[in-house]
Amino acid sequence: MRPLGRKALSIAVVSGKGGTGKTSFSASLALSRPGVVAVDADVEEPNLALLLGDPVMATMNVTLPVPAVEAEKCTRCGICSRTCRFGAVLSFGQAPPVFNELCHGCGACVMACPEKALYEVERPVGFVGRGSSNGIILVEGRLMVGMPNPVPVIERAIELGLSEGLDTVIDSPPGAACPMVAALREADVAILVTEPTPFGRADAEVVAEVLRDMGKPAALVVNRSGILETDPPFDGITGTFPVLARLPFSRVVAEGCARGIPPTELDPSWKDAAKAAWEWATEVTR
Amino acid sequence: MRPREIVVMSGKGGTGKTTLASVLARALSGNCVLCDADVDVPDLWILLAPRVQLEEEFIGGDKAALHRPPCDDCGLCVPVCRFGALSMENGKVTLDWSRCEGCGACTLVCPRGAFSLSPAVQGRIYGSETDFGFFWHARLLPGGENSGRLVQVLRERTKKTAVEQGKPWILVDGPPGIACPAISAMTGCSVALAVTEPSRSGLHDLKRLGELAARFRVPMAVVLNRCDLSEEGSETIREACRREGWPLLVEIPFIPGVVEDLARARIPEAISPEMVRQILEGIDALLVPVK
Numbered sequence: 001m002r003p004l005g006r007k008a009l010s011i012a013v014v015s016g017k018g019g020t021g022k023t024s025f026s027a028s029l030a031l032s033r034p035g036v037v038a039v040d041a042d043v044e045e046p047n048l049a050l051l052l053g054d055p056v057m058a059t060m061n062v063t064l065p066v067p068a069v070e071a072e073k074c075t076r077c078g079i080c081s082r083t084c085r086f087g088a089v090l091s092f093g094q095a096p097p098v099f100n101e102l103c104h105g106c107g108a109c110v111m112a113c114p115e116k117a118l119y120e121v122e123r124p125v126g127f128v129g130r131g132s133s134n135g136i137i138l139v140e141g142r143l144m145v146g147m148p149n150p151v152p153v154i155e156r157a158i159e160l161g162l163s164e165g166l167d168t169v170i171d172s173p174p175g176a177a178c179p180m181v182a183a184l185r186e187a188d189v190a191i192l193v194t195e196p197t198p199f200g201r202a203d204a205e206v207v208a209e210v211l212r213d214m215g216k217p218a219a220l221v222v223n224r225s226g227i228l229e230t231d232p233p234f235d236g237i238t239g240t241f242p243v244l245a246r247l248p249f250s251r252v253v254a255e256g257c258a259r260g261i262p263p264t265e266l267d268p269s270w271k272d273a274a275k276a277a278w279e280w281a282t283e284v285t286r
Numbered sequence: 287m288r289p290r291e292i293v294v295m296s297g298k299g300g301t302g303k304t305t306l307a308s309v310l311a312r313a314l315s316g317n318c319v320l321c322d323a324d325v326d327v328p329d330l331w332i333l334l335a336p337r338v339q340l341e342e343e344f345i346g347g348d349k350a351a352l353h354r355p356p357c358d359d360c361g362l363c364v365p366v367c368r369f370g371a372l373s374m375e376n377g378k379v380t381l382d383w384s385r386c387e388g389c390g391a392c393t394l395v396c397p398r399g400a401f402s403l404s405p406a407v408q409g410r411i412y413g414s415e416t417d418f419g420f421f422w423h424a425r426l427l428p429g430g431e432n433s434g435r436l437v438q439v440l441r442e443r444t445k446k447t448a449v450e451q452g453k454p455w456i457l458v459d460g461p462p463g464i465a466c467p468a469i470s471a472m473t474g475c476s477v478a479l480a481v482t483e484p485s486r487s488g489l490h491d492l493k494r495l496g497e498l499a500a501r502f503r504v505p506m507a508v509v510l511n512r513c514d515l516s517e518e519g520s521e522t523i524r525e526a527c528r529r530e531g532w533p534l535l536v537e538i539p540f541i542p543g544v545v546e547d548l549a550r551a552r553i554p555e556a557i558s559p560e561m562v563r564q565i566l567e568g569i570d571a572l573l574v575p576v577k
Contacts, residue, residue: 016327018462019300023487044463045297045494047487065368085348085390085403106368106389145497148434148466174299174462177326178431181384198551199304203327209428227549249545251515258485258516 016203484519
């Protein structure tokens with residue numbers, strides 16, 4: 001929900017390392033703020049719906065414009081194949097070109113063909129679903145298995161989510177490469193969910209570099225706090241981010257998440273952490 | 287003899303890929319070459335304590351550069367870029383390098399030849415000694431692209447080293463997900479070891495990984511980690527394995543000692559040699575005998 005006269009706020013939940021609690025925290029953010037949009041931008045493995053009541057969703061295809069050839073116009077000159085920078089257009093001898101899944105949908109081959117023998121068709125690469133559950137609008141991106149590039153699906157899901165004009169939570173993919181950047185690009189702020197292990201800290205630092213380069217305000221939520229007697233400090237860029245909450249390792253929460261029960265229903269510290277995150281995000285974007 | 291390649295995958299992140307890879311590396315010590323294919327957030331080095339011997343730049347795909355002159359801000363290029371890397375700002379063509387995928391469409395349309403394409407450094411590649419075997423790893427630049435290509439390069443290096451050193455095993459710590467780096471890590475491997483957990487998301491992601499493995503014709507076996515987290519969840523995983531014909535090699539309970547070892551950057555001692563033996567025997571059974 002958003003009060004009149006205030007711009008809608010979007011928060012991306014990122015982590016670097018997988019399995020630190022991104023999706024659990026994204027669900028907590030959504031559940032602690034009625035009337036929000038939750039976007040599952042982890043399109044390779046979308047799991048947010050499982051914590052938000054798995055609503056029925058209306059889906060539509062996400063497509064990529066890919067080339068096709070009118071064989072009778074093609075002179076087998078091979079210019080299309082030489083133009084493609086991704087190895088997606090293969091041209092052998094006297095056969096017209098063939099196209100593979102490496103295509104980025106850039107259209108360069110179509111532009112380059114001197115005979116205008118190439119045209120574009122829409123190839124499905126994934127789906128975007130929209131449903132609602134308990135006052136939350138859920139938008140889910142889902143990459144088709146076998147498709148190499150998740151970015152168009154991520155961008156489409158986020159575009160659809162933000163078009164609602166409401167406060168939005170974006171559950172991002174793990175890692176720190178182009179899919180994570182695509183999920184983060186349109187967000188106002190980022191919450192970095194991490195854990196106090198050498199892995200969590202190393203991966204958070206890579207993400208922190210991306211956040212710094214993109215100029216995104218960011219804050220930390222430390223999950224599984226207290227594995228060692230004291231959490232080792234975050235240093236580097238990560239060390240400069242405010243820590244909004246430390247969530248202790250809880251078997252009850254882990255068991256609940258495994259069964260699709262969001263942590264806010266099991267442990268009040270998750271509710272408090274989500275509330276602190278919304279307050280911080282509101283403050284920092286004021 | 288051609289080395290056998292085991293890739294540790296998971297779909298869902300945080301199920302224990304790197305942990306399992308480290309335990310297998312110790313078990314295969316002296317007989318394997320190692321590779322970390324999780325190139326944007328690599329973690330296996332933390333447990334293997336590599337001594338870097340070789341270091342080189344990874345040249346990924348191309349990126350466009352806009353030269354002014356000759357650019358006269360005619361704007362013909364802006365609608366041509368499908369990735370939103372070109373825009374008009376205050377009458378000036380602006381190039382957002384981070385969005386450029388290096389397709390070259392702008393170079394084709396520009397009447398003044400104002401664009402050039404050149405290869406961009408997207409990361410670094412390392413070849414290292416470890417206590418268990420030679421180790422190829424990398425670091426994609428933060429926010430970098432072409433991770434699939436980088437994984438491919440790493441796997442080529444790893445294979446070459448394994449052949450040169452006559453090692454029978456290659457062990458690849460894979461990335462999460464199912465997109466380009468996962469496809470690059472899995473293609474052509476002898477066996478994919480899927481590490482999962484007894485949660486609804488673990489099951490959901492395991493099924494997608496299984497579909498990917500089937501598509502690329504890589505035999506897949508399953509390791510169920512933290513099996514005591516949910517008996518109901520474990521049963522659904524077992525059932526999926528039976529139905530899909532994925533051998534379930536071992537079930538590992540939640541062991542607090544493992545978490546503590548990992549927090550101290552040590553290869554966990556608490557995963558028993560018996561469990562590791564079950565995994566390796568299971569893999570052996572899946573492999574086609576070498577003629």
